[in-house]
Amino acid sequence: MPMPTDAQVDAGALALWAHTQGCTTDEAEERWNSVLEDFRNVYRRIARLVIEAALDKPGNQTGD
Numbered sequence: 001m002p003m004p005t006d007a008q009v010d011a012g013a014l015a016l017w018a019h020t021q022g023c024t025t026d027e028a029e030e031r032w033n034s035v036l037e038d039f040r041n042v043y044r045r046i047a048r049l050v051i052e053a054a055l056d057k058p059g060n061q062t063g064d
Contacts, residue, residue, distance in 0.1 A: 004051035012047030013040065 004012075017035070018028035032040070 002055045004048055004055065008051055009044050009048045012051055013043035016047055016050075017043050 014028055014032055015025055017032065017040075018025045021028060021031075023031075
C-alpha cells in the first residue's frame with residue numbers, strides 16, 4: 001500500500017482544521033502555528049488515515 005508523504009499529511013491536516021474552524025485554508029495557515037502541537041498531531045493522524053484509505057482503494061471513491 002502506498003504511504004502518504006508528510007507534505008500530503010500536513011496539507012490534509014490543515015484543510016481539515018480549516019474546515020472545522022469555518023475558515024479558508026489561507027486563514028487557517030496563518031493560525032496553524034498557534035494551535036497546540038497535540039492538536040496538530042491529532043489532525044495529522046486523521047489526515048493520514050483518510051489519505052491512506054484513499055490511496056488503498058482509489059477506485060472506490062464516490063465523493064459522498
